[in-house]
Amino acid sequence: MLEGIVIRSTGSWYNVKNQSGETIACRIIGKFRLDGKKVTNPVAVGDHVKYVIENEEENTGIIKEIVDRKNYVVRQSPRKKHFVHLLAANVDQAIVIVTIREPKLKQGFIDRFLLMTEPYNIPVTIVFNKADLYDKGDLGVYNYLKDIYNKIGYDVLLTSSIDGTGLEDLKATLSGKVSLVGGQSGVGKSSLVNTLSDQLDLRTQDLSNYSGKGQHTTTFAEMFDIDENSTIIDTPGIKTLAFNHLEVMDVAHNFREFFEASDECKFGDCTHRNEPKCAVKAKLETGEISELRYNNYLQLVEEVEDQNYWERIKDV
Template sequence: MKAIVYKSTGSWYSVKNEEGVFCNARIKGKLKMDGITSTNPIAVGDVVLVEMENETENTLTITGIEKRSNYITRISPHNKNQHHIIASNLDQSLLFATLKDPKTSQGFIDRFLITSEAYHIPTIIVFNKSDLYGEKEKEKFAEVKSIYENIGYKVVSMSIETGDGVEEVKNIIANKTTLLSGHSGVGKSTFINTIFPELNLKTLEVSDWSGKGMHTTTFAEMFDIALGGRIIDTPGIRELGLVDIPKQELSHYFPEMRTLINDCQFNNCMHTNEKNCAVKKAVEDGTIHMDRYISYCNILDKIEEKSY
């Protein structure tokens, strides 16, 4: 039998079998995972092979896992040398961001986009809480929207408070498996509550003393959408560390740089101090936005080179 993993709580998994029935399942013994070094062998979204463990309690044993079409990871919160698979078998990801209460940094957005590019997962950026915008925020949104749309990303403005943009986002996620992500406090749980009011997911105010949202979701969890498709809610991520991306490859995950890297004089160009660099020339003439280039340089500086 096959089943899809909807939630992981550590040792037990909530899975939906081929008849559409939810059961509790667990791994018995050591599950052989080729080439996987994550802290969690099974993730939400995985298709697993199961067999009946206890008919009375309707519990299953997970005996194997189907090949993933893709997955997305983050650095493990418990061990920075290991990664943790957030979710698998995704059609797209929806990155929730806010310009106010709390403010999402452009560096965070760029790190998420790099991770999505590395794992071939299309990303839509949703700027929530547009009802809080003054003139300054409206100008900032127009600028940010222009930056990301010019390099191929879809950017949406939304206010759950007023309903503005909510239907557009619902249409984006219809009939697809979508990962919802972003800092705590940006409105993911509130958005899910507008789709599934019966869930009444816990939401918290942004903590005034830190300006950052409090964690309200502990484990990733998948929900079926009535209009077709699934969404995966993830724990609020304060920092998204990049996993296993060498410095030499970083520019490959900036779409606007990727098209130019073969035009640089040196094939190992890092786009910082080299002569005849096509990327730096594009920054100078405005083809590549300066903010994105600064983000690239900052991320480049923070990547720790591993010795293999």
């Protein structure tokens, strides 16, 4: 069988790049599942697959096998609530791009993104873009957040594709790796990639287009080479991230500093809310655990609980 990497998916077709750099449009036959979860797209960008040629003239193939994944990133499907959507597979790291200005940073977004990447311990760099627009107050916010995330082991960068801030650092971060790149629409993801790459010219969009209704948003990820040794998987602008597919303990286990502290909680299944002798709450008191993280955690736990409650009622 032939082998290649999925570089793009458009619903039912997958573009597979083989060892000689050719791209073959492949489809899949049959059902694939993911740890018992229903998936909208059984094959993800970044997947290594084995395929056979179906039609020589049209250069199409059929994917027969997905090579075991090193890791993968899923989100709840934005369209089908009971399904998960595979964003990417086999990534070395993730880069989440945010900005404090234009559009304003959505409280909780970073922690939601981290909840998505943490189950596989995927290293994450948080990039604050559009630094050229930040005033003193914004830089204060940036430094405040940088401290919080650095302290728990995430890298943080300040960048601007307009004035060049941080671009060398970002390039170095991407070098030699396959990076999943995500963020909300309009944060400057495509602009940054274009600035870093001599060979790419991704479409960028006017901010005014983002708020409009009927805005065309694609939900398909795509793999690009930025240069000879850096590959990115560009994911479409993420509006919101919901976690219908998780349980409360999944959230607790994937807030990394909470998980670390939880060894010393009295109860093994402590959710760090009203339980006695909770080490997370003790660290919150002393300031070792950030209040911002804790509040976002509570929000996510509550969301997961509410969703699961209604799911259960409906199933009766």
